Structures are given as structure tokens and as C-alpha cells.
Amino acid sequence: MASAPQSLPLFYNALEPLSSDTHAAFKFRTLDSAKFLVGQHAIPVTVDEFVAAQRSLPIVFTTGDDSIPIALMGLNEGVNVFIDDEGKLTEEQVYVPAYIRRYPFMLARLRPDAEELSLCFDPTGETIGAFDDGEPLFEDRKPTEIVQNILTFNEQFEQAGARTANFMTEIRELGLLMDGEVTLQMQGFEQPFVYRGFQMINEEKLNDLRGDQLRKIHKSGLLALIYAHMFSLSALPQIFERQVKLGKAPAPQLVG
Template sequence: MASAPKASLPVFYKELIPLNSNDHGDWNARTVDKAPWVAGQHAVPLTVEEFPSAQRNFPIVFSAGDRSVPLALMGLNEGVNVFFDEDGAPRDDTPPYIPAYIRRYPFLLAKLDQNSDNLSLCFDPSSDLVGKFDEGHPLFTGDKEPSEHVKGLLQFCEKFEEAGNRTQLFMKELEDHDLLMDGEIAINRADNPEQPFIYRGFRMVNQDKLRELRGDQLRKWNENGLLPLIFAHLFSLDLMRNIFARQVEIGKGPQGMTAGANAAPAETAKKKK
């Protein structure tokens, strides 16, 4: 249901090349009202700074497996996104909060030399968002200096990296205190209440272990802002039922797909116990 991004290239990115004035001095960056790279993407990485905003629209879970990362669920099944259609246009008149990971594409900061800590601004050339277009924002000035648009992109990507580092520290705290457990949620359909659908394949905070933490640890987390992040995650889990209902509404509910490990009728799950 919620697997970690592939190690080779991050989610969305097919290629990466460094932005430079010699090769891209006369290139522009397009502004679009659709995000086709999001279509069919059911889970998007999230930073801890985004929890307060994201938890209003999405269930916030953690990827399964080692080195879990926070994810905003836009659907409960692979290939299903209830907020964006097949062209990447918002399905609603009022779009949801757009995670920074989506807004960053096709740019990101990456190491060109693994022996150095320096990061360079790179982009995905397959995106069709950067190129020799007549329209768009220039990437460089006539003197081959970074344009104001590129400076803004660089600043955004730098802040994203900083937020990513803080997110790693947050995840380390959860792991060090053994607070993450395998998640499971059962959702009943009104037309078949006796056979709920079971969703697995993600991790969540174990509330029993959270209640067992020492008072001084909870006070520390409350002071440094970590405790509110945990509660934002826990409160957001109720939205899974909203996502399920939206899948049914757009014709991608259980009746429209093959039940598998990620969406199996309860009676099937019982046989596995």
C-alpha cells in the first residue's frame, strides 16, 4: 500500500541532469495548471513541516520496510489518486494542499560528486517543463547568471532539503522509541457491512506504546514540537475512510478492482491468521 521510493531515482523523476548556463542559457521553465506526473500516484513523500496542513486532506502514514518515510495518501491502492485525474488536473474546484514534493518537480538538489557534500540544482529533462520554449520563465539572464526564477527555485529546494533533514530526525525519534508498528484498517461498505475491506502495507504510531512513554519524554517532545506532529498523524488516519469513499465515487472502489494483499475482503484476511 505504501512502499518507500526506489533507491535509484526519487518518485516522479525519470532522468536527472544538472542545470547550467552553458547548455541551458536560453531555456525557459513552464508554468502549468496540471500535474500529470501526479496522476496515478497514490502516495507522496511528506516533510514534518507539512503535517499541520496535509492532515486536513490526507491520511499521513509511514512507508513499510526499513527507513520509513512519511507519506501523504492520495489513494488507498496502487495507481489510484482521488484528488487528481488522469491528466493531472484537480478533481475538485478547490484543490487540496499540494505537498512540496509535488511542487518541487522537475527540480531537486543532488550530489554530482559523491565525495563532496555540495549539492547542485538538477532537473528531469523528460518532464517537458523545462526547455527552449517561447513562453515561460527564463532560467538565466543575458549575462548567463541565474535568473530570479532560478534563485527562487534554488531557495525552495534548499528549504526542502532542510525540512527533509528535520524529517529524518523525527523518524529517528520514532524508531529509537520503537513507536512504529504495522498498520491495518478495516473499512465497511454500506451495501456490504458484513465484509469489510482490510488495508495493510503501511506503518503507523503505536498508541499503546505512546501512552507508556515517560512523562519527561512526552514533555520534551511537547516542547520541541514533536508530539503535535505525532497527533497530526494519528488524527489524519480517520481520513482513510474519506479516501475510500472518494475511490468508490470515481468508480475505483473495491468493485472496480481486483482485491489483493492491499485490499482484501475480511474473510480472506482471516484465512491468513
């Protein structure tokens, strides 16, 4: 169901630092479709998004020692039940993760030893370029307001990423992560559908935490995030039902 992030971030084909010299004539335009989302079933999310995302998307954790939280927009590789074949959103009420909204921009170090992060973009993206239409990124070689807004959004995303890393460290130290398994018995199918290949909170270990540990994670806000993850799992059957309606149901007993 879930896999670890690649060396080049998900969606990005290349990265180039945004420059007032090289990209003086570049503009940013909004599109009503995102073709890079077609078939993308698992999207990274930060802890800042857990409460908003859990209303419509299941939140689980990737496998491995460097696991991260991801929101599922489909239960199988190559299936996104909220994006059509043209890359258009089919459900207005679904939460769109910040990871998607920041594309094609991101903050990155230009050199491994660099202390500061620079605003970069994917030059293969369809929303930035030397277009006739769109909003200018620079005026008189100076960043416009839209660049400032993009930079602020990406800085906030990085800060949320740091909080997410701390969250993952804490739940690992508490021993709360376990290999996940979900069995879905759907009407109209004789055999159940089994999904593995992800991690989730071990509710039994959570209930076994001592009083002082519970007080600590409650005070820190960690407990609320854990429950948001657990509540989000109730959306799994709805995601699967969407797959069935789209004719993208896997074979029963499939291991995700």
C-alpha cells in the same frame, strides 16, 4: 498501501545539473496539469507539512528500516482520487505536497564525494526547456529571479527533509512505530475493506511513555507531529469514498 522509494526519486526519469552554458536559452513555464501524478497514490511529505496535509490527506509511514512519511492521495496502487486522467487537480482544497511542487527540480550531489548539492532537473519534464513561451532561467548567463526562488525552495525542502529524518529516528528509538492495519466498513458493501502494508504510530505505546519522555517530546514538538499523523487517519474513509465514486473500489478484504 505503501512502498519504499525507488533508487531514482519518485517522478524523476533522469537528472541533469542546471547550467548557464548548456541551458542558457531554457525557460520555465507553468501548466494546469501534471501527468506524472496520474495514478500516483502515495507522496513523500516532510514533518513541516504534517499540520497542513493532515486536514485532507492521511499520513502514514512506509515499511522497512528506512521508512519515511507519505501522504495518501489514494488507498490503492494506481489510484489518485484528486487527479483526473489528464493530470488536472479535481479538488482545489486538497493539500499539494512540496515533493510535487518542487518537480522537475531537486538538489543532488553531482559526485558521491561532492560536499555541495547542485540544482538539477528532470529533462523529461514538461515545464522546462527551450520553449517560445515561459520565463527565462538565465539572462546574460546569470540565473534569473525565478531560478533563485526555485533554489531557495529546494534548499528549504532539503532542510525539512533533515528534520523529517530526525523525527523518524526519534520515533523509532522510542519504539512507537508498528505495522498498520485499517478496516473500512463502507455503506453498500457487505464485506469490509482491509488495508495493510504501511506503518503507523502505536497509540498504546505512546500512552505508556513515562512523564519525562512525554515532556521531552512535547517540548521538542515531536508530540504535535505525532498527533497530526494520528488525526490525519480520520481522512481514510473520505479518500475511500472518493474511490468508490470514481468506480475504483477494490474487492472487499483486499490487502493493500
